[in-house]
Amino acid sequence: MKTSRRHFLLLSVGVGSSLVLSRAAFADTANALSEADPRAQAVGYKEDASKVDKAKFPGYAAGQTCGNCSLFQGKATDAYGGCTLFGDKQVAARGWCGSYTNM
Template sequence: MKTSRRHFLLLSAGVGSSLVLSQAAFSATVNRLGETDPKAQAVGYVEDASKVDKAKFPGFAAGQTCASCSLFQGAATDAYGGCTLFGDKQVAARGWCSSYSTM
């Protein structure tokens, strides 16, 4: 079977864009902050605010999540986003830590 130049270019563009998208997804996964990270443990970070130990963190209030924190750098609709506390690590939008603050 003979492949035309047009078919080759279309196939190459499709494969190239797939690689870029998969790399972006991989990078986002790799840079997520884990609850076992020493920096996360220092501020009591949890990926799900409903699991905050209220006895240990009495300052926690219902409705506080990373997405509503002034330190969160993602959009309100993002599942994960940057946080000024953790550099290039991404935090869960539904997460929480003791450094929660509002503007």
């Protein structure tokens, strides 16, 4: 079966865009901040806000997450995003830390 140049180009674009999308999805978690990171421990970062020790962090209130913090640099629909506190590390949108602020 002969493949036309047009068919080859369309197939190449499709495969290429799939690779780009999967690399973007991988990048979300590849550079994720670990709870074991000393900077994360310093502010009590948890990847899941429901696991925050409320006795240790009395400033925590239900509904506070990294995703609705003013320091979060991702979109509302992102699972992970940047944070001004952690430089190039990505924080979980459902996470929380003691520096939470919602201005």
